[in-house]
Amino acid sequence: MPSSISNSRIAGGARALRAIAVATLVAIGCYAGLIALWQPTIGAGQDQESDVAIAVERFLYADAVPDAVIVGSSQAWRIPPRALGPRVANLALAAHNALTGLEIIARSGRVPHRIYVEINMIGRVRHDRFVDGVFAEPGYTLKRYVAALRTTYQPANVAISLLRRAVRGRDEVDYPRVQDRALHDTLIAGGEQSMTQAPEPRVLAGDVAKLQRLAGVLSSAGAELVFFEMPIEPQLEEANAVVAVREAVHAAFPADRACWNQDAPPLGLVSNDGTHLDSETAAKFWTTLAATSCQRPAVAAMPGK
8 A cells, every 4th residue: 555655656756746747848939939020139148158148159050140240258348339439340359359249250150240359368369278168069050040049148148138228228337437546546556466477478479370360261251350459558558568468569550551449559548447447437438449441461471471
């Protein structure tokens, strides 16, 4: 008798698990169908990691190749989407540098007419494995056909996006200017201390070499590259870390052969923490950057590259 009761309980538990599994599959299928039909525009997600994935997926899986792409770090990421417009993609990614965006463009084959290359963090941050993960199969291909598999459409990211729209009227992360002068000065002091040390020479040289290779590949594919520095706090413009990168990249891409938005170092602008501009200031900088006129030979034509 006890054995019979035990077997009955096991059978009942198995039926309950099957019911839960079926209900879960139905819910997932319904959500995938809803996303396939709806595909809402998600500007940003629940955290920095989600924001990076969303930016990459927006570029990779859009129907049309954008006219222009920005590559760089979190510094250029501060340029707000409303300033860029619908035909400019921003692959300037937090915790990365321009090499990540350039490699994504090169490996995807989605080459725009113009690429804006922020040089600020060259030699200081790079995540080669990240790009490998982006193009890892079968995920890379599956996400093209099943939108619900993308980080963009994770329920938490969709919910937060809708909440932002409901509260503020738009799905953008806004970075206001720091108004507290004491806090601003403290943040600048911290940035100043972190920039006293130049990048490790071997790492910087490796990054510049990879930048040259990717620039040559993309120029040969028809892209016009515009190199630029995001302005930072005026007192940090001559910091060792900044000058080392500037000199290395300018030596590799001299102003008479490559297109820079301006040949001289940029004039510093009041920042929030030394290196990151507020959204309004970043938008104004973009107006100048977007107007850059390139009347020089393409990078691919540089001797020895």
